[in-house]
Amino acid sequence: MWKSLVAAIAFLAVGGSAFAASATNKDAETRTLVVTEGGGKTELALAAGETAEFCPSGCFVTMPNGDLEALTGSETIEISGGVARIK
Amino acid sequence: MFFRLLRLVLILALFVLAPPSSDAMAQAIGQGAAALIAEQMKAIQDLTAKTDDLEKKIPQEAEEDAGLVDIRLQLEDISRAALTSALAFRSRLADINNRIEVLGAPPAEGQPQEPEIVTSERGALAAEKAEINAVIASAQNLSIRISGLIDKISTMRSELFRNVLTKRYVLSDALSPEVFSDAQDEYANFYKAVSSWLTFAFKFKFQAVLAATLMALSLAAVLFVGGRRLFGRVFEADPSVEDPSYLSRLSVAFWSTLLPTLAVGVFLVSTVFFFNYYNVLRGDIGVFLNALVAVIAVVFCVNRLTNAALEPRLPNWRLIPVETGPARWLVRLTTAMAVVIGINNFLSVVNDKMGSPLSLTIARSFVATIIVGVILILMGLLKPFKATDGRWRPWPAWLRYTAFALGLFTVAAALLGYIGLAIFVSLQVVVTGTILVTAYIGFLSARAISEEGGFANTSIGRWLSVNSSYEESALDQLGLVVSVAINVMIVLVFLPLILLMWGFQPGDIQAWGYKLATGLTIGSVTISLTGILSGIVVFIIGYFLTRWFQGWLDGSVMARGKVDTGVRNSIRLAVGYAGVALAALVGVSAAGIDLSNLALVAGALSLGIGFGLQNVVSNFVSGLILLAERPFKVGDWIVAGDISGTVKKISVRATEIETFQRQSVILPNSNLINNAVGNWTHRNKLGRIDIKVGVAYGSDVKQAHAALLEIARGHPLVLKNPEPFVLFTNFGPAALEFEIRVFLADVMNGNVVQNDIRFAVLDVFADQHIEIPSAPRAVVETKKHEAWPIDDDKIEVDFAEQEQAKAEAVAEAKRLAKSGRKIRKPDPD
Numbered sequence: 001m002w003k004s005l006v007a008a009i010a011f012l013a014v015g016g017s018a019f020a021a022s023a024t025n026k027d028a029e030t031r032t033l034v035v036t037e038g039g040g041k042t043e044l045a046l047a048a049g050e051t052a053e054f055c056p057s058g059c060f061v062t063m064p065n066g067d068l069e070a071l072t073g074s075e076t077i078e079i080s081g082g083v084a085r086i087k
Numbered sequence: 088m089f090f091r092l093l094r095l096v097l098i099l100a101l102f103v104l105a106p107p108s109s110d111a112m113a114q115a116i117g118q119g120a121a122a123l124i125a126e127q128m129k130a131i132q133d134l135t136a137k138t139d140d141l142e143k144k145i146p147q148e149a150e151e152d153a154g155l156v157d158i159r160l161q162l163e164d165i166s167r168a169a170l171t172s173a174l175a176f177r178s179r180l181a182d183i184n185n186r187i188e189v190l191g192a193p194p195a196e197g198q199p200q201e202p203e204i205v206t207s208e209r210g211a212l213a214a215e216k217a218e219i220n221a222v223i224a225s226a227q228n229l230s231i232r233i234s235g236l237i238d239k240i241s242t243m244r245s246e247l248f249r250n251v252l253t254k255r256y257v258l259s260d261a262l263s264p265e266v267f268s269d270a271q272d273e274y275a276n277f278y279k280a281v282s283s284w285l286t287f288a289f290k291f292k293f294q295a296v297l298a299a300t301l302m303a304l305s306l307a308a309v310l311f312v313g314g315r316r317l318f319g320r321v322f323e324a325d326p327s328v329e330d331p332s333y334l335s336r337l338s339v340a341f342w343s344t345l346l347p348t349l350a351v352g353v354f355l356v357s358t359v360f361f362f363n364y365y366n367v368l369r370g371d372i373g374v375f376l377n378a379l380v381a382v383i384a385v386v387f388c389v390n391r392l393t394n395a396a397l398e399p400r401l402p403n404w405r406l407i408p409v410e411t412g413p414a415r416w417l418v419r420l421t422t423a424m425a426v427v428i429g430i431n432n433f434l435s436v437v438n439d440k441m442g443s444p445l446s447l448t449i450a451r452s453f454v455a456t457i458i459v460g461v462i463l464i465l466m467g468l469l470k471p472f473k474a475t476d477g478r479w480r481p482w483p484a485w486l487r488y489t490a491f492a493l494g495l496f497t498v499a500a501a502l503l504g505y506i507g508l509a510i511f512v513s514l515q516v517v518v519t520g521t522i523l524v525t526a527y528i529g530f531l532s533a534r535a536i537s538e539e540g541g542f543a544n545t546s547i548g549r550w551l552s553v554n555s556s557y558e559e560s561a562l563d564q565l566g567l568v569v570s571v572a573i574n575v576m577i578v579l580v581f582l583p584l585i586l587l588m589w590g591f592q593p594g595d596i597q598a599w600g601y602k603l604a605t606g607l608t609i610g611s612v613t614i615s616l617t618g619i620l621s622g623i624v625v626f627i628i629g630y631f632l633t634r635w636f637q638g639w640l641d642g643s644v645m646a647r648g649k650v651d652t653g654v655r656n657s658i659r660l661a662v663g664y665a666g667v668a669l670a671a672l673v674g675v676s677a678a679g680i681d682l683s684n685l686a687l688v689a690g691a692l693s694l695g696i697g698f699g700l701q702n703v704v705s706n707f708v709s710g711l712i713l714l715a716e717r718p719f720k721v722g723d724w725i726v727a728g729d730i731s732g733t734v735k736k737i738s739v740r741a742t743e744i745e746t747f748q749r750q751s752v753i754l755p756n757s758n759l760i761n762n763a764v765g766n767w768t769h770r771n772k773l774g775r776i777d778i779k780v781g782v783a784y785g786s787d788v789k790q791a792h793a794a795l796l797e798i799a800r801g802h803p804l805v806l807k808n809p810e811p812f813v814l815f816t817n818f819g820p821a822a823l824e825f826e827i828r829v830f831l832a833d834v835m836n837g838n839v840v841q842n843d844i845r846f847a848v849l850d851v852f853a854d855q856h857i858e859i860p861s862a863p864r865a866v867v868e869t870k871k872h873e874a875w876p877i878d879d880d881k882i883e884v885d886f887a888e889q890e891q892a893k894a895e896a897v898a899e900a901k902r903l904a905k906s907g908r909k910i911r912k913p914d915p916d
Contacts (some may be wrong), residue, residue, distance in 0.1 A: 036227050039234030058170045060227040067180060067216070068223040069392060070173030086177060 023077040024051040031079050034062035112528060120179050124218050130172045131226050134165050142236060152247055157840045159240045163548055166233045173226040176219045183212050215358045256449050266450045273443050280427035284372045287447030292367045307354035314346040326401055336404050337532040340395035348388045355380040378436040382429035389425040389521055393418045409471035423461045429518050431455035449506055456501040456509035463494030519585055526581040532575040542566025622678025629670025637663050653720030660714055709756035719766045726765035767834050774834025781822030783858035790856050795827055798847045804840050805829040822860045
């Protein structure tokens with residue numbers, strides 16, 4: 001019983017990093033997202049093939065094609081061909 | 088994802104099959120989108136208007152901390168609402184992007200023109216996207232503005248707090264003789280207000296007042312008497328008990344504080360309620376009454392608590408081991424402090440309502456803080472303990488100096504004119520002190536419960552031990568869990584209380600709670616407490632459901648269905664493991680953890696598992712095979728290598744075997760799968776035992792054979808079919824060797840049968856004069872040398888005796904030689 005509990009907690013700790021939104025760049029060139037979070041704008045440059053986590057609790061993101069989108073902080077964004085898709 | 092694909096395919100199909108109708112469809116979608124845009128636009132405009140209002144309110148509330156916190160909470164709500172309304176466009180944006188992708192890029196120069204309809208649709212989509220982007224941008228701007236406002240509020244609040252603490256008043260103005268005349272005026276005003284209300288109440292509302300008071304009194308009496316009835320045993324300290332246990336002392340302290348305080352609180356609150364109900368209150372009297380009620384409740388609670396903890400009358404029941412005299416003084420001083428602070432608070436309400444001059448407020452606070460400071464110093468000066476030699480000992484140094492420092496600080500701050508600071512400190516000392524003492528007593532009770540046998544002695548523990556099948560050790564473990572729960576509860580209840588006292592507003596704590604619940608970011612990792620907790624709770628529920636289902640399936644269904652025990656065991660184990668795995672998975676998803684992340688981790692770990700955990704995994708898989716294949720079941724007699732015994736338990740990693748010497752052997756499952764395992768009781772318990780018998784050369788072999796067969800057949804446990812058989816095995820070096828081979832229905836009876844048959848063989852051979860030879864053994868006598876003696880003194884004595892004996896013999900021989908007698912030779916035999 002305790003063993004299972006400890007295992008479960010360890011399991012949760014391992015997977016605990018899944019709470020922020022994440023963005024993956026599948027293109028061969030660097031793509032930039034502009035993240036507006038807590039009153040400031042930051043540029044999030046993603047190198048080719050890079051995955052980054054950001055925006056733990058709600059933010060606005062300007063996509064590479066100029067679209068502006070709101071995120072709650074649990075989405076996964078995939079950039080391919082300069083177009084970002086939210087899953 | 089699937090639906091999005093489906094939609095894409097549908098749109099494509101429509102586009103290919105019916106180009107004319109796509110225009111109409113796009114229009115319909117366009118109208119829906121226009122409505123959505125208008126709706127969200129309006130929502131964001133509303134939110135902006137609200138934000139404008141709140142921004143205007145900020146300067147008005149600049150002096151009021153609670154007001155600022157309230158504004159901040161509302162702003163946070165608005166920010167979340169703006170985000171939500173921006174989220175509404177997500178699916179539409181995705182649709183538009185998909186559609187644009189389907190339409191393809193506009194043709195480059197030199198390429199053939201595309202149809203008009205495509206160009207126009209692309210234009211319409213781009214225009215709509217631009218509109219949506221504009222709305223989202225306004226939501227974004229709003230959220231940026233709100234975070235700026237929230238930052239501003241935080242700075243204002245810290246400024247406000249600093250101001251209260253550092254503002255210095257000129258005492259010479261406040262403490263002039265004018266104050267006395269002011270105070271007289273104010274007292275007169277207050278008296279007038281109260282007396283006019285009293286006359287009004289008695290003249291016009293006498294019955295209502297009477298009814299309200301009586302109702303409140305009866306309610307309190309019901310609560311008090313009922314509480315006494317219910318908790319009478321634990322409520323009162325029994326002076327005849329010599330040495331009450333700590334736990335009973337604690338429960339007496341707890342209940343004797345809680346019940347009277349509750350009764351008084353109910354009385355006061357219901358009085359105010361009924362007065363309000365009958366419209367007895369008028370003007371500011373209601374505010375005064377509320378303040379008075381709060382003061383009385385706090386003073387009463389503090390007094391009850393100190394009385395319960397220190398019990399000046401019953402030294403046996405004291406929670407803190409101070410002497411009787413100091414205990415009495417401590418109760419008095421604490422109560423006095425609570426009274427002073429309470430009166431000060433009440434007067435501040437009165438001052439507020441009467442609009443009295445500032446000097447009066449300062450003078451009142453000055454007096455109150457000086458008194459509290461002096462009381463603190465007096466408490467520090469108390470010598471509450473008695474040493475063994477009868478001298479009085481003071482408090483421990485850290486407590487004493489803390490009290491001195493706090494008291495001196497309050498007095499000095501008041502004398503220097505920092506009245507705000509002094510009031511803050513004295514209020515904190517009383518309230519935080521009370522909370523800390525209560526929390527400390529709670530911690531002590533948790534510790535007392537967690538002690539061995541502590542929980543079993545509580546009323547719940549006694550009830551459990553009577554009404555349930557819990558053993559003492561289980562109760563002890565339960566006590567441990569309870570004590571941990573009490574500790575957690577104390578932290579959860581008292582930490583916010585203390586934070587509240589230290590100038591944090593309920594809104595702050597609420598915001599923290601919200602943050603803690605939704606996710607706490609540390610670096611790039613976000614931890615959500617509620618997520619993890621709900622995951623654990625779901626897992627535990629799943630675990631117990633599995634156990635219950637397992638028990639039901641095993642005990643009710645399969646036992647009734649007369650299912651073979653091996654199958655039963657296998658099914659039970661498989662159900663258990665599957666259920667726990669399922670519960671873990673559900674728990675993980677309830678915790679909001681993305682399993683795809685874990686897949687990455689698992690992928691990285693698999694290499695490590697391949698090398699490091701090879702044995703464990705191989706045992707695990709072997710265990711699963713054992714469960715499916717069932718080469719043996721619990722209770723079987725198996726032989727695996729050198730180990731022979733009964734199977735006790737089959738787990739997924741290892742199998743427990745109990746040898747006949749009652750040694751438990753834990754055998755890894757891979758051994759049982761990879762090596763040969765003998766099972767004596769696999770399909771049935773039938774087994775053969777062999778007994779060797781030797782018969783002397785020269786005996787009647789036929790007669791011996793017949794006798795042996797007779798014995799084997801005659802035993803009641805020996806099976807008739809297959810028939811017992813006596814084999815003439817060998818012409819041995821010392822005997823003619825026979826072997827009795829008999830089959831038994833239960834091979835576990837082998838030893839008994841062997842014994843019986845051997846005894847019978849001896850008896851029958853003795854009767855029929857058949858000899859069982861035994862190989863003769865030569866008896867070889869060995870000469871043992873005398874051990875080397877150790878005792879030196881004894882050696883000397885022996886040596887001296889021998890010398891003496893020799894000397895005597897020589898002397899005797901001489902004497903005989905002189906006498907002329909010859910020594911004879913021994914006779915020849």
